[in-house]
Amino acid sequence: MNRAYKYRVYPTAEQEQLLTDTFGSCRFVYNHYLALQSENYQQGKAYRNKTACNNDCNRILKQEQPWLKQVDKFALTNAIYALDSAYQRFFRRQGGYPRFKSRHHSRMSYTTNYTNGNIAVLAGEIKLPKLGKVGAVVHRRAPEDWRLKQATVSRESDGSYYVSVLYEYEAAIMPQAVNPEQVIGLDYKSDGLYMDSDGRCCGMPHYYRKNQKKLTKAQRKLKAKQLQSVNYRKQQKKIARIAKKAANQRKDYLHKKSTEIANRYDLVCVEDLSLRALANRGFGNGKATMDNGYGSFLTMLKYKLEERGKRLIRIEKWYASSKTCSRCGAVKMMPLSVRRYECNCGMSMDRDLNAAINIRNRGYEIYLKAA
Ligand SMILES: [Zn+2]
Known part of the structure; x- marks a missing residue:
């Protein structure tokens, strides 16, 4: 490793x-x-x-x-x-x-x-x-x-x-047995971080969002300054300082969250997202996608789980996690604007929670097949 x-x-x-x-x-x-x-x-x-x-x-x-x-x-x-x-x-x-x-x-x-x-x-x-x-x-x-x-x-x-x-380094780690109660699925959220299959939503902390706003404001101010003037350079330095602080805050937070999950669960299931594809899909949320650090979060999570003899399972990209009913398996179209999954079988659930449960179930299935 x-x-x-x-x-x-x-x-x-x-x-x-x-x-x-x-x-x-x-x-x-x-x-x-x-x-x-x-x-x-x-x-x-x-x-x-x-x-x-x-x-x-x-x-x-x-x-x-x-x-x-x-x-x-x-x-x-x-x-x-x-x-x-x-x-x-x-x-x-x-x-x-x-x-x-x-x-x-x-x-x-x-x-x-x-x-x-x-x-x-x-x-x-x-x-x-x-x-x-x-x-x-x-x-x-x-x-x-x-x-x-x-x-x-x-x-x-x-x-x-x-x-x-x-x-x-050589990892002399014994693989952990997986307790089915300790399996979790995470559904990626572009405006936060993820929703987990137990219904807990993980966003970015308030102080981070505040700093992001400060950054946007400072960048706007830069545009008003004369190119390469003393004030322009001063403002550039200020922006670099805020950006660095925001990046550090985000990294600390992602470390904290990934450690929590790696300590608590035996098996973590996620979707294999191509972040670039998501960012370029043109919902106008590309910035949020690229900036919330989900990719580095998954990298941290993977090595922390492996260090503990645990596993991260990535679900294939085509798996229709948000279109499938997590109770009966029916599949239907789900436009992004529809926030609740309502199924003919009577199941009614938040769209992201439904997706997270599907990711969990699919990941556990893959794990059992391989074991
Ligand atoms: Zn159903």
């Missing part, structure tokens, strides 16, 4: 310069091969695989652009691999055509690989290739037997730096 620990780091001015160069070099390499692949693509030539691009980078590009030799070589390789992943998603029709990374609008980050002790989490410091030791807040340490795999260094929009260290 994999697990990442994220640390705040405080680079010196010199280290900060090297970080900026590394972010820039990764962006340069990414954009260089994107341009090359695009040209090939337009001329009907074959796609160049990531190994070929990486060899080209080492043999040719680094000779033409010698400054690339000064940064972490793994970072450049990973940038090439990230571009390849973007293309693979595009080929599988899971994503759009890869886009150029802009100096101003893309997240600043790079990933480097572990080899021969080049990365280490020490007391108050993190050791990284090329950078050496960087001052860090080491709030937790991985157990001795975990293997360090990678580190991702990033700069947030407010100028703070983080290192996310990825570990791999």
Whole structure:
């Protein structure tokens, strides 16, 4: 199993310069091969695989652009691999055509690989290739037997730096027996988080919504300011601060909720939603869909359940959870505006609760078949 620990780091001015160069070099390499692949693509030539691009980078590009030799070589390789992943998603029709990374609008980050002790989490410091030791807040340490795999260094929009260290570890966990009473289904809610099959509705907390409103207001204010003026930059910084606070609040909340569920239930059933598809469906609620963090909630839930020897079951996408009566199994059309499921068999229930019960039942069925 994999697990990442994220640390705040405080680079010196010199280290900060090297970080900026590394972010820039990764962006340069990414954009260089994107341009090359695009040209090939337009001329009907074959796609160049990531190994070929990486060899080209080492043999040719680094000779033409010698400054690339000064940064972490793994970072450049990973940038090439990230571009390849973007293309693979595009080929599988899971994503759009890869886009150029802009100096101003893309997240600043790079990933480097572990080899021969080049990365280490020490007391108050993190050791990284090329950078050496960087001052860090080491709030937790991985157990001795975990293997360090990678580190991702990033700069947030407010100028703070983080290192996310990825570990791999063997899970010696006994699978838990599933008590049928401890099985729960969750139905995704775009305007909250989920409705569970026991009828409990989980929304985002009030303070988070308040902060979101503040963010929208601050963004509106930015539009009224003159582009690139002092006040404009000030407002940009303010927005970055609010956005970061909102993101942290959301993460804390999602951690709290996922831990609660993982402690309490043996088996959790959810729908396998393609969030992107939902967001693009054009109900005008795309923003809510993308912003409420359901995807990261499910990721947290999955590893927390697995750590406890429990399971998350994803129901196939086509399963008509909201159209099926959870009592008699009849299926009917349910426009989004209809909030109650009324069935000829006499069942009458909140639409989301009915869906959550169906998800629970279907998930438990899948579990029993596999067991
Ligand atoms: Zn019915």
